[in-house]
Amino acid sequence: MKEKIKNSINNITDIILCRASKETFYKYEKQLLFLSLFILMFYYMVIFRFNDLGLVATFSWLLYPFFIALYIPLIHSAFYHIKNKEFKIKLIDIAFVIYIIFCIIATIFSETPYNSIFGNGIRNEGIFTIIFYFLVYLLGRNIVNKDNILELINFIFIFGIVQVIAGLFQSYYTWNSYFDEMAYGYASNPNMFGLLMGMLLTIAVGLYFNENEHINKYKYFYLVCIILFYTGLVLAESAGPFFSFIGMLGIMFIYYIIKKVKVKKMLLILLIFIVLFPIIQFTNRAANEYYLRDAEYKTYITNNNTDYSKLYTDVITIINKIIPKKNTETEENTSNTQNDDTKRTIDNGRIAEWKLVIKEVKKNWKNGVGLDCLNIYYNGRGYWEILDKAHNQYLDILVSIGVFGCITYLTMMIIVTLKGIKNKNAISKTIFFGFLYYSIAIFVNISTPFVAIYYYIIVGLIIGLCEK
Numbered sequence: 001m002k003e004k005i006k007n008s009i010n011n012i013t014d015i016i017l018c019r020a021s022k023e024t025f026y027k028y029e030k031q032l033l034f035l036s037l038f039i040l041m042f043y044y045m046v047i048f049r050f051n052d053l054g055l056v057a058t059f060s061w062l063l064y065p066f067f068i069a070l071y072i073p074l075i076h077s078a079f080y081h082i083k084n085k086e087f088k089i090k091l092i093d094i095a096f097v098i099y100i101i102f103c104i105i106a107t108i109f110s111e112t113p114y115n116s117i118f119g120n121g122i123r124n125e126g127i128f129t130i131i132f133y134f135l136v137y138l139l140g141r142n143i144v145n146k147d148n149i150l151e152l153i154n155f156i157f158i159f160g161i162v163q164v165i166a167g168l169f170q171s172y173y174t175w176n177s178y179f180d181e182m183a184y185g186y187a188s189n190p191n192m193f194g195l196l197m198g199m200l201l202t203i204a205v206g207l208y209f210n211e212n213e214h215i216n217k218y219k220y221f222y223l224v225c226i227i228l229f230y231t232g233l234v235l236a237e238s239a240g241p242f243f244s245f246i247g248m249l250g251i252m253f254i255y256y257i258i259k260k261v262k263v264k265k266m267l268l269i270l271l272i273f274i275v276l277f278p279i280i281q282f283t284n285r286a287a288n289e290y291y292l293r294d295a296e297y298k299t300y301i302t303n304n305n306t307d308y309s310k311l312y313t314d315v316i317t318i319i320n321k322i323i324p325k326k327n328t329e330t331e332e333n334t335s336n337t338q339n340d341d342t343k344r345t346i347d348n349g350r351i352a353e354w355k356l357v358i359k360e361v362k363k364n365w366k367n368g369v370g371l372d373c374l375n376i377y378y379n380g381r382g383y384w385e386i387l388d389k390a391h392n393q394y395l396d397i398l399v400s401i402g403v404f405g406c407i408t409y410l411t412m413m414i415i416v417t418l419k420g421i422k423n424k425n426a427i428s429k430t431i432f433f434g435f436l437y438y439s440i441a442i443f444v445n446i447s448t449p450f451v452a453i454y455y456y457i458i459v460g461l462i463i464g465l466c467e468k
Contacts, residue, residue: 018080025080029143030155032073033457036136037159039066040450044186063124063449067132074135081142092415092463095408096134102405103130103371110370120372120388127371129449133456140460141467149427149465150214153203156454157225160200162186164232167193171235172287181288183235187450194233194241195441196451199458201229202248202437206430209256209265215427230273234280240444248437350391350444357390361399368402393442413439416459419466428465434458 014020015028043063081087107116107127119126144152167183187193204225207215215222233242253266356376360369369375374396376387390396398406417439420432438455447455 016076018076018083020080026143026148029077029139030152032070032077033136033139033143033152033155036070036074036139036453037156039070040453041159041162041186044188044450064118064126064128067128070132071135074132074139077142078135078138087142088467090463090467092412092419095412095415096137099405099408099412100127100130100134102401102408103127106368106370106401106405109367110373112370112373115372116370123372123389123446124449125372125447125452130371132449133452136453137456137460137463140457141464142460144461144464146425146427146465149431149461150218152461153207153427153431154218154221156457157200157204157221159454160196160232161225161228163193163196164228167232167235171284181235181284182237183232185232188448190236191238191240191445192448192451194236194238195438195445196454197229197232197236198241198245198248198441199434199438199451199454201226201233201245202252203430203434203458204229205249205252205269206433207427208269209252209261210426210430211261212426226269227272227276230276231280234277235284241441244437244441244444248433248440251436252433353387353391354395356387357392357395357399361395364399364402366402366404368398368400368405371400374399389446391446392444393447396446416462420462423462423466425465428462431458431462431465435462 011020011024015025020028040063043066078087103116104127107113110116115126117126117128119129140152163185167185170185171181171183182190183193184190185193185196187196204222208219208222208226210216233245236242256266357374360374360376372388374388374390390399394406394410397409416432416435420429420435423429423432435455435458438458
Protein backbone atom coordinates (compact mmCIF):
# COMPACT_ATOMS: atom_id res chain seq x y z
CA MET A 1 0.00 0.00 0.00
CA LYS A 2 2.79 2.38 0.97
CA GLU A 3 4.60 1.52 -2.25
CA LYS A 4 1.53 2.40 -4.33
CA ILE A 5 1.13 5.73 -2.54
CA LYS A 6 4.82 6.46 -3.05
CA ASN A 7 4.56 5.65 -6.78
CA SER A 8 1.48 7.83 -7.12
CA ILE A 9 3.26 10.75 -5.46
CA ASN A 10 6.26 10.26 -7.73
CA ASN A 11 4.02 10.18 -10.82
CA ILE A 12 2.24 13.38 -9.76
CA THR A 13 5.59 15.05 -9.09
CA ASP A 14 6.90 13.98 -12.51
CA ILE A 15 3.76 15.31 -14.20
CA ILE A 16 3.99 18.66 -12.40
CA LEU A 17 7.70 19.02 -13.26
CA CYS A 18 7.03 17.96 -16.89
CA ARG A 19 9.41 15.01 -16.72
CA ALA A 20 6.82 12.23 -16.84
CA SER A 21 6.91 9.62 -19.60
CA LYS A 22 4.71 10.10 -22.65
CA GLU A 23 2.44 7.25 -21.52
CA THR A 24 1.97 8.73 -18.04
CA PHE A 25 1.40 12.24 -19.34
CA TYR A 26 -1.09 10.98 -21.95
CA LYS A 27 -3.22 9.50 -19.14
CA TYR A 28 -3.10 12.86 -17.39
CA GLU A 29 -4.08 14.74 -20.57
CA LYS A 30 -6.94 12.33 -21.25
CA GLN A 31 -8.28 13.05 -17.76
CA LEU A 32 -7.88 16.76 -18.48
CA LEU A 33 -9.90 16.35 -21.69
CA PHE A 34 -12.60 14.51 -19.74
CA LEU A 35 -12.62 17.23 -17.09
CA SER A 36 -12.98 20.01 -19.68
CA LEU A 37 -15.98 18.33 -21.33
CA PHE A 38 -17.51 17.21 -18.04
CA ILE A 39 -17.32 20.63 -16.37
CA LEU A 40 -19.28 22.25 -19.20
CA MET A 41 -21.86 19.49 -19.11
CA PHE A 42 -22.09 19.50 -15.29
CA TYR A 43 -22.41 23.30 -15.25
CA TYR A 44 -25.30 23.07 -17.69
CA MET A 45 -26.95 20.25 -15.71
CA VAL A 46 -26.96 22.45 -12.60
CA ILE A 47 -27.50 26.00 -13.85
CA PHE A 48 -30.05 25.18 -16.55
CA ARG A 49 -32.37 23.46 -14.14
CA PHE A 50 -33.75 26.97 -13.65
CA ASN A 51 -36.76 27.22 -15.93
CA ASP A 52 -36.60 30.99 -15.65
CA LEU A 53 -34.05 32.07 -18.28
CA GLY A 54 -33.55 35.28 -16.31
CA LEU A 55 -32.08 33.26 -13.44
CA VAL A 56 -29.90 31.35 -15.91
CA ALA A 57 -28.46 34.63 -17.19
CA THR A 58 -27.95 35.90 -13.62
CA PHE A 59 -25.78 32.93 -12.63
CA SER A 60 -24.10 32.40 -16.00
CA TRP A 61 -20.89 34.05 -14.71
CA LEU A 62 -20.29 30.91 -12.61
CA LEU A 63 -18.90 29.23 -15.75
CA TYR A 64 -15.83 31.46 -15.78
CA PRO A 65 -14.26 30.28 -12.51
CA PHE A 66 -14.35 26.78 -14.04
CA PHE A 67 -12.65 28.05 -17.20
CA ILE A 68 -9.97 29.91 -15.27
CA ALA A 69 -9.37 26.88 -13.01
CA LEU A 70 -8.72 24.80 -16.15
CA TYR A 71 -6.27 27.36 -17.56
CA ILE A 72 -3.43 26.18 -15.32
CA PRO A 73 -3.50 22.45 -16.23
CA LEU A 74 -4.17 23.26 -19.91
CA ILE A 75 -1.22 25.67 -20.07
CA HIS A 76 0.87 23.14 -18.17
CA SER A 77 -0.04 20.51 -20.77
CA ALA A 78 1.14 22.78 -23.61
CA PHE A 79 4.35 23.60 -21.71
CA TYR A 80 5.15 19.87 -21.34
CA HIS A 81 5.16 19.39 -25.11
CA ILE A 82 7.19 22.57 -25.67
CA LYS A 83 9.76 21.53 -23.03
CA ASN A 84 10.11 18.07 -24.57
CA LYS A 85 10.46 19.57 -28.06
CA GLU A 86 7.26 17.92 -29.29
CA PHE A 87 5.59 21.17 -30.26
CA LYS A 88 6.27 23.12 -33.43
CA ILE A 89 4.56 26.44 -34.06
CA LYS A 90 2.33 26.23 -37.12
CA LEU A 91 0.65 28.88 -39.23
CA ILE A 92 -2.72 28.11 -37.66
CA ASP A 93 -1.27 28.71 -34.16
CA ILE A 94 -0.08 32.16 -35.25
CA ALA A 95 -3.47 32.89 -36.84
CA PHE A 96 -5.26 31.79 -33.66
CA VAL A 97 -3.10 34.06 -31.48
CA ILE A 98 -3.69 37.00 -33.85
CA TYR A 99 -7.43 36.24 -33.69
CA ILE A 100 -7.28 36.43 -29.88
CA ILE A 101 -5.41 39.76 -30.13
CA PHE A 102 -8.19 41.18 -32.34
CA CYS A 103 -10.71 39.94 -29.74
CA ILE A 104 -8.78 41.82 -27.04
CA ILE A 105 -8.66 44.99 -29.18
CA ALA A 106 -12.43 44.74 -29.74
CA THR A 107 -12.86 44.35 -25.97
CA ILE A 108 -10.83 47.51 -25.29
CA PHE A 109 -12.96 49.59 -27.67
CA SER A 110 -16.25 47.98 -26.66
CA GLU A 111 -18.93 50.10 -25.01
CA THR A 112 -19.54 47.27 -22.53
CA PRO A 113 -16.12 45.68 -21.79
CA TYR A 114 -17.67 43.51 -19.05
CA ASN A 115 -19.70 41.61 -21.66
CA SER A 116 -16.63 41.24 -23.88
CA ILE A 117 -14.65 39.78 -21.01
CA PHE A 118 -17.24 37.56 -19.35
CA GLY A 119 -19.85 37.11 -22.06
CA ASN A 120 -23.48 38.14 -22.18
CA GLY A 121 -26.12 36.15 -20.33
CA ILE A 122 -26.36 32.51 -21.37
CA ARG A 123 -24.10 32.94 -24.45
CA ASN A 124 -20.90 32.96 -22.37
CA GLU A 125 -18.51 33.85 -25.18
CA GLY A 126 -16.27 36.52 -23.73
CA ILE A 127 -12.49 36.76 -24.08
CA PHE A 128 -11.94 34.16 -21.34
CA THR A 129 -13.92 31.65 -23.39
CA ILE A 130 -11.95 32.38 -26.58
CA ILE A 131 -8.67 31.75 -24.71
CA PHE A 132 -10.18 28.53 -23.34
CA TYR A 133 -10.96 27.44 -26.92
CA PHE A 134 -7.32 28.02 -27.86
CA LEU A 135 -6.10 25.93 -24.94
CA VAL A 136 -8.42 22.97 -25.66
CA TYR A 137 -7.38 23.18 -29.33
CA LEU A 138 -3.75 22.82 -28.20
CA LEU A 139 -4.73 19.92 -25.95
CA GLY A 140 -6.42 18.12 -28.85
CA ARG A 141 -3.47 18.81 -31.13
CA ASN A 142 -0.83 17.64 -28.64
CA ILE A 143 -2.62 14.60 -27.27
CA VAL A 144 -3.49 12.88 -30.56
CA ASN A 145 -1.50 10.34 -32.54
CA LYS A 146 -2.35 7.60 -35.03
CA ASP A 147 -2.58 4.99 -32.26
CA ASN A 148 -4.98 6.78 -29.90
CA ILE A 149 -7.19 8.75 -32.30
CA LEU A 150 -10.05 6.22 -32.25
CA GLU A 151 -9.93 6.07 -28.47
CA LEU A 152 -10.28 9.87 -28.31
CA ILE A 153 -13.13 9.95 -30.82
CA ASN A 154 -14.98 7.19 -28.97
CA PHE A 155 -14.41 9.14 -25.77
CA ILE A 156 -16.07 12.23 -27.31
CA PHE A 157 -18.90 10.06 -28.64
CA ILE A 158 -19.68 8.87 -25.10
CA PHE A 159 -20.32 12.48 -24.10
CA GLY A 160 -22.56 12.82 -27.16
CA ILE A 161 -24.53 9.71 -26.17
CA VAL A 162 -25.10 11.12 -22.66
CA GLN A 163 -26.53 14.27 -24.26
CA VAL A 164 -28.83 12.21 -26.51
CA ILE A 165 -30.20 10.34 -23.47
CA ALA A 166 -30.93 13.68 -21.78
CA GLY A 167 -32.49 14.93 -25.03
CA LEU A 168 -34.83 11.93 -25.20
CA PHE A 169 -36.23 12.70 -21.76
CA GLN A 170 -36.50 16.41 -22.57
CA SER A 171 -38.31 15.78 -25.82
CA TYR A 172 -40.60 12.90 -24.86
CA TYR A 173 -41.55 14.29 -21.47
CA THR A 174 -41.26 18.06 -22.18
CA TRP A 175 -38.98 18.90 -19.24
CA ASN A 176 -38.70 22.56 -20.19
CA SER A 177 -41.88 24.24 -21.37
CA TYR A 178 -39.82 27.05 -22.93
CA PHE A 179 -38.60 24.64 -25.64
CA ASP A 180 -41.81 22.57 -25.78
CA GLU A 181 -40.93 19.06 -27.04
CA MET A 182 -37.63 20.09 -28.65
CA ALA A 183 -34.53 18.27 -27.36
CA TYR A 184 -31.65 20.47 -26.20
CA GLY A 185 -29.36 18.05 -24.33
CA TYR A 186 -26.67 19.87 -22.38
CA ALA A 187 -26.00 22.29 -25.23
CA SER A 188 -28.08 25.29 -24.00
CA ASN A 189 -30.79 25.21 -26.70
CA PRO A 190 -32.18 22.99 -29.52
CA ASN A 191 -30.23 24.81 -32.24
CA MET A 192 -26.90 24.17 -30.53
CA PHE A 193 -27.89 20.61 -29.61
CA GLY A 194 -28.78 19.95 -33.25
CA LEU A 195 -25.43 21.43 -34.32
CA LEU A 196 -23.55 19.09 -31.97
CA MET A 197 -25.58 16.07 -33.04
CA GLY A 198 -25.01 16.87 -36.73
CA MET A 199 -21.26 17.19 -36.24
CA LEU A 200 -20.91 13.94 -34.28
CA LEU A 201 -23.30 12.15 -36.64
CA THR A 202 -21.22 13.20 -39.65
CA ILE A 203 -18.07 11.76 -38.05
CA ALA A 204 -19.88 8.56 -37.02
CA VAL A 205 -21.20 7.99 -40.57
CA GLY A 206 -17.71 8.55 -41.99
CA LEU A 207 -16.19 6.06 -39.56
CA TYR A 208 -18.85 3.47 -40.36
CA PHE A 209 -18.19 3.84 -44.09
CA ASN A 210 -14.44 3.50 -43.56
CA GLU A 211 -12.96 0.11 -44.48
CA ASN A 212 -9.88 0.44 -42.24
CA GLU A 213 -9.44 -2.75 -40.20
CA HIS A 214 -8.82 -0.86 -36.95
CA ILE A 215 -12.02 1.15 -37.43
CA ASN A 216 -14.04 -1.97 -38.32
CA LYS A 217 -13.50 -3.26 -34.78
CA TYR A 218 -15.91 -0.55 -33.63
CA LYS A 219 -18.35 -0.63 -36.57
CA TYR A 220 -21.32 -1.77 -34.46
CA PHE A 221 -20.58 0.90 -31.87
CA TYR A 222 -20.53 3.50 -34.64
CA LEU A 223 -23.79 2.14 -36.04
CA VAL A 224 -25.42 2.61 -32.63
CA CYS A 225 -23.94 6.12 -32.44
CA ILE A 226 -25.40 6.91 -35.88
CA ILE A 227 -28.88 5.89 -34.73
CA LEU A 228 -28.62 7.84 -31.46
CA PHE A 229 -27.09 11.01 -32.93
CA TYR A 230 -29.60 11.01 -35.78
CA THR A 231 -32.42 10.67 -33.24
CA GLY A 232 -31.00 13.65 -31.34
CA LEU A 233 -30.71 15.68 -34.54
CA VAL A 234 -34.34 15.04 -35.51
CA LEU A 235 -35.67 15.71 -32.00
CA ALA A 236 -33.83 19.05 -31.90
CA GLU A 237 -36.23 20.17 -34.67
CA SER A 238 -33.81 22.83 -35.87
CA ALA A 239 -33.69 23.65 -39.58
CA GLY A 240 -30.06 24.79 -39.87
CA PRO A 241 -28.37 21.71 -38.38
CA PHE A 242 -30.82 19.30 -40.01
CA PHE A 243 -30.56 20.56 -43.58
CA SER A 244 -26.81 21.14 -43.24
CA PHE A 245 -26.48 17.45 -42.42
CA ILE A 246 -28.59 16.47 -45.42
CA GLY A 247 -26.25 18.49 -47.64
CA MET A 248 -23.16 17.06 -45.92
CA LEU A 249 -24.50 13.54 -46.32
CA GLY A 250 -24.74 14.10 -50.09
CA ILE A 251 -21.11 15.26 -50.19
CA MET A 252 -20.00 12.22 -48.18
CA PHE A 253 -21.94 9.81 -50.39
CA ILE A 254 -20.22 11.20 -53.49
CA TYR A 255 -16.80 10.95 -51.81
CA TYR A 256 -17.30 7.37 -50.61
CA ILE A 257 -18.76 6.25 -53.93
CA ILE A 258 -15.55 7.50 -55.56
CA LYS A 259 -13.61 5.61 -52.87
CA LYS A 260 -15.67 2.51 -53.74
CA VAL A 261 -17.18 1.95 -50.32
CA LYS A 262 -19.54 -1.03 -50.09
CA VAL A 263 -22.93 0.03 -51.43
CA LYS A 264 -24.63 -2.14 -48.77
CA LYS A 265 -23.32 0.12 -46.01
CA MET A 266 -24.57 3.25 -47.73
CA LEU A 267 -27.99 1.76 -48.42
CA LEU A 268 -28.26 0.59 -44.79
CA ILE A 269 -27.57 4.09 -43.45
CA LEU A 270 -30.01 5.61 -45.92
CA LEU A 271 -32.67 3.08 -44.91
CA ILE A 272 -32.10 3.79 -41.21
CA PHE A 273 -32.55 7.52 -41.76
CA ILE A 274 -35.70 7.11 -43.86
CA VAL A 275 -37.36 4.63 -41.46
CA LEU A 276 -36.38 6.40 -38.23
CA PHE A 277 -37.49 9.84 -39.36
CA PRO A 278 -41.28 9.34 -39.13
CA ILE A 279 -41.06 6.86 -36.24
CA ILE A 280 -39.23 9.38 -34.07
CA GLN A 281 -41.78 12.06 -34.85
CA PHE A 282 -44.84 9.88 -34.37
CA THR A 283 -43.69 8.45 -31.02
CA ASN A 284 -42.56 11.87 -29.83
CA ARG A 285 -45.89 13.44 -30.66
CA ALA A 286 -47.79 10.55 -29.14
CA ALA A 287 -45.79 10.63 -25.91
CA ASN A 288 -46.24 14.36 -25.47
CA GLU A 289 -49.95 14.16 -26.11
CA TYR A 290 -50.21 11.25 -23.67
CA TYR A 291 -48.44 13.05 -20.84
CA LEU A 292 -50.50 16.13 -21.53
CA ARG A 293 -53.47 13.88 -20.82
CA ASP A 294 -55.22 14.67 -24.07
CA ALA A 295 -58.04 12.13 -23.76
CA GLU A 296 -58.98 12.19 -27.43
CA TYR A 297 -55.44 11.71 -28.69
CA LYS A 298 -54.72 9.11 -25.99
CA THR A 299 -57.67 7.10 -27.31
CA TYR A 300 -56.30 7.46 -30.84
CA ILE A 301 -52.82 6.19 -30.07
CA THR A 302 -54.01 3.29 -27.91
CA ASN A 303 -56.69 2.18 -30.34
CA ASN A 304 -55.94 -1.28 -31.71
CA ASN A 305 -57.41 -0.20 -35.03
CA THR A 306 -54.85 2.61 -35.50
CA ASP A 307 -54.07 3.29 -39.14
CA TYR A 308 -50.33 2.65 -39.14
CA SER A 309 -49.97 4.29 -42.55
CA LYS A 310 -50.20 7.51 -40.56
CA LEU A 311 -46.83 6.59 -39.12
CA TYR A 312 -45.33 7.61 -42.44
CA THR A 313 -47.76 10.26 -43.62
CA ASP A 314 -47.09 12.12 -40.37
CA VAL A 315 -43.72 13.18 -41.79
CA ILE A 316 -45.46 16.49 -42.56
CA THR A 317 -45.38 17.14 -38.80
CA ILE A 318 -41.60 17.43 -38.71
CA ILE A 319 -41.53 19.46 -41.91
CA ASN A 320 -43.94 21.93 -40.34
CA LYS A 321 -41.85 22.01 -37.18
CA ILE A 322 -38.50 22.45 -38.90
CA ILE A 323 -39.71 24.96 -41.50
CA PRO A 324 -41.85 27.70 -39.92
CA LYS A 325 -45.10 28.18 -41.81
CA LYS A 326 -45.72 31.38 -43.68
CA ASN A 327 -47.79 33.62 -41.46
CA THR A 328 -50.79 34.94 -43.31
CA GLU A 329 -51.81 37.24 -40.50
CA THR A 330 -50.75 40.84 -41.02
CA GLU A 331 -48.49 42.14 -38.26
CA GLU A 332 -48.12 45.80 -37.52
CA ASN A 333 -44.66 46.96 -38.58
CA THR A 334 -42.78 49.61 -36.65
CA SER A 335 -40.32 52.21 -37.86
CA ASN A 336 -37.48 50.43 -36.04
CA THR A 337 -37.84 47.14 -37.86
CA GLN A 338 -37.14 46.15 -41.40
CA ASN A 339 -38.77 42.81 -40.86
CA ASP A 340 -42.18 41.76 -42.15
CA ASP A 341 -43.53 38.80 -40.22
CA THR A 342 -45.69 37.83 -43.19
CA LYS A 343 -42.52 36.88 -45.08
CA ARG A 344 -41.15 34.43 -42.53
CA THR A 345 -40.63 31.09 -44.26
CA ILE A 346 -37.76 28.60 -44.28
CA ASP A 347 -35.18 31.25 -43.26
CA ASN A 348 -37.01 31.64 -39.91
CA GLY A 349 -36.51 35.39 -40.06
CA ARG A 350 -32.71 35.11 -40.25
CA ILE A 351 -32.33 37.17 -43.44
CA ALA A 352 -34.12 40.12 -41.86
CA GLU A 353 -31.90 39.77 -38.78
CA TRP A 354 -28.75 39.64 -40.93
CA LYS A 355 -29.77 42.90 -42.62
CA LEU A 356 -29.98 44.57 -39.20
CA VAL A 357 -26.58 43.18 -38.21
CA ILE A 358 -24.98 44.32 -41.48
CA LYS A 359 -26.09 47.87 -40.67
CA GLU A 360 -24.24 47.53 -37.37
CA VAL A 361 -21.17 46.18 -39.20
CA LYS A 362 -21.04 49.29 -41.41
CA LYS A 363 -20.89 51.47 -38.29
CA ASN A 364 -18.23 49.36 -36.49
CA TRP A 365 -16.29 47.66 -39.28
CA LYS A 366 -12.79 48.18 -37.82
CA ASN A 367 -13.02 46.87 -34.26
CA GLY A 368 -16.59 45.58 -34.07
CA VAL A 369 -18.96 46.11 -31.16
CA GLY A 370 -17.09 43.69 -28.91
CA LEU A 371 -17.51 40.02 -28.07
CA ASP A 372 -21.07 39.25 -26.96
CA CYS A 373 -21.97 42.97 -27.15
CA LEU A 374 -24.44 42.92 -30.04
CA ASN A 375 -27.64 44.48 -28.75
CA ILE A 376 -30.33 45.31 -31.34
CA TYR A 377 -33.97 45.78 -30.34
CA TYR A 378 -36.37 44.74 -33.06
CA ASN A 379 -39.91 43.50 -33.63
CA GLY A 380 -39.38 40.41 -35.75
CA ARG A 381 -42.06 38.01 -34.55
CA GLY A 382 -44.86 40.34 -33.60
CA TYR A 383 -43.21 41.24 -30.28
CA TRP A 384 -40.11 43.14 -29.22
CA GLU A 385 -36.93 41.20 -28.54
CA ILE A 386 -33.16 41.66 -28.37
CA LEU A 387 -30.95 40.41 -31.17
CA ASP A 388 -27.75 39.50 -29.30
CA LYS A 389 -26.30 37.14 -31.91
CA ALA A 390 -26.25 37.36 -35.70
CA HIS A 391 -27.34 33.70 -36.08
CA ASN A 392 -24.57 33.39 -38.63
CA GLN A 393 -21.23 32.74 -36.97
CA TYR A 394 -19.19 34.43 -39.69
CA LEU A 395 -21.37 37.54 -39.58
CA ASP A 396 -21.34 37.42 -35.78
CA ILE A 397 -17.52 37.48 -35.72
CA LEU A 398 -17.53 40.32 -38.26
CA VAL A 399 -19.84 42.48 -36.17
CA SER A 400 -18.14 41.51 -32.89
CA ILE A 401 -14.43 42.03 -33.63
CA GLY A 402 -14.35 43.75 -37.02
CA VAL A 403 -13.25 42.89 -40.51
CA PHE A 404 -9.59 42.15 -39.68
CA GLY A 405 -10.51 39.71 -36.92
CA CYS A 406 -13.02 38.03 -39.22
CA ILE A 407 -10.36 37.64 -41.94
CA THR A 408 -8.08 36.00 -39.36
CA TYR A 409 -10.84 33.59 -38.33
CA LEU A 410 -11.49 32.68 -41.96
CA THR A 411 -7.75 32.17 -42.45
CA MET A 412 -7.77 29.63 -39.62
CA MET A 413 -10.64 27.77 -41.27
CA ILE A 414 -8.94 27.80 -44.67
CA ILE A 415 -5.76 26.35 -43.12
CA VAL A 416 -7.72 23.52 -41.50
CA THR A 417 -9.61 22.90 -44.76
CA LEU A 418 -6.39 22.64 -46.77
CA LYS A 419 -4.84 20.35 -44.16
CA GLY A 420 -7.94 18.15 -44.16
CA ILE A 421 -8.06 17.88 -47.95
CA LYS A 422 -4.34 17.12 -48.34
CA ASN A 423 -4.12 14.61 -45.48
CA LYS A 424 -4.27 11.03 -46.74
CA ASN A 425 -4.99 9.53 -43.32
CA ALA A 426 -8.44 7.89 -43.52
CA ILE A 427 -9.40 8.74 -39.93
CA SER A 428 -8.23 12.33 -40.26
CA LYS A 429 -10.35 12.66 -43.41
CA THR A 430 -13.39 11.41 -41.50
CA ILE A 431 -12.86 13.93 -38.68
CA PHE A 432 -12.42 16.61 -41.33
CA PHE A 433 -15.97 15.89 -42.54
CA GLY A 434 -17.17 16.79 -39.03
CA PHE A 435 -15.27 20.08 -39.27
CA LEU A 436 -16.73 20.72 -42.73
CA TYR A 437 -20.26 20.07 -41.46
CA TYR A 438 -19.79 22.58 -38.64
CA SER A 439 -18.36 25.14 -41.07
CA ILE A 440 -21.48 24.84 -43.24
CA ALA A 441 -24.01 24.72 -40.40
CA ILE A 442 -22.77 27.90 -38.68
CA PHE A 443 -23.91 29.91 -41.69
CA VAL A 444 -27.29 29.80 -39.94
CA ASN A 445 -26.16 29.14 -36.38
CA ILE A 446 -24.04 30.60 -33.61
CA SER A 447 -21.27 29.50 -31.31
CA THR A 448 -21.62 28.72 -27.60
CA PRO A 449 -19.04 27.00 -25.35
CA PHE A 450 -21.30 23.99 -24.81
CA VAL A 451 -20.73 22.94 -28.45
CA ALA A 452 -17.71 24.94 -29.59
CA ILE A 453 -15.44 23.00 -27.21
CA TYR A 454 -16.08 19.85 -29.26
CA TYR A 455 -15.36 21.78 -32.45
CA TYR A 456 -12.01 23.15 -31.27
CA ILE A 457 -10.93 19.77 -29.94
CA ILE A 458 -11.73 18.29 -33.37
CA VAL A 459 -9.73 21.06 -35.07
CA GLY A 460 -6.84 20.18 -32.77
CA LEU A 461 -7.15 16.49 -33.68
CA ILE A 462 -7.06 17.30 -37.40
CA ILE A 463 -3.94 19.48 -37.11
CA GLY A 464 -2.27 17.02 -34.72
CA LEU A 465 -2.80 14.06 -37.06
CA CYS A 466 -1.30 16.03 -39.96
CA GLU A 467 1.93 16.33 -37.97
CA LYS A 468 2.26 12.70 -36.88
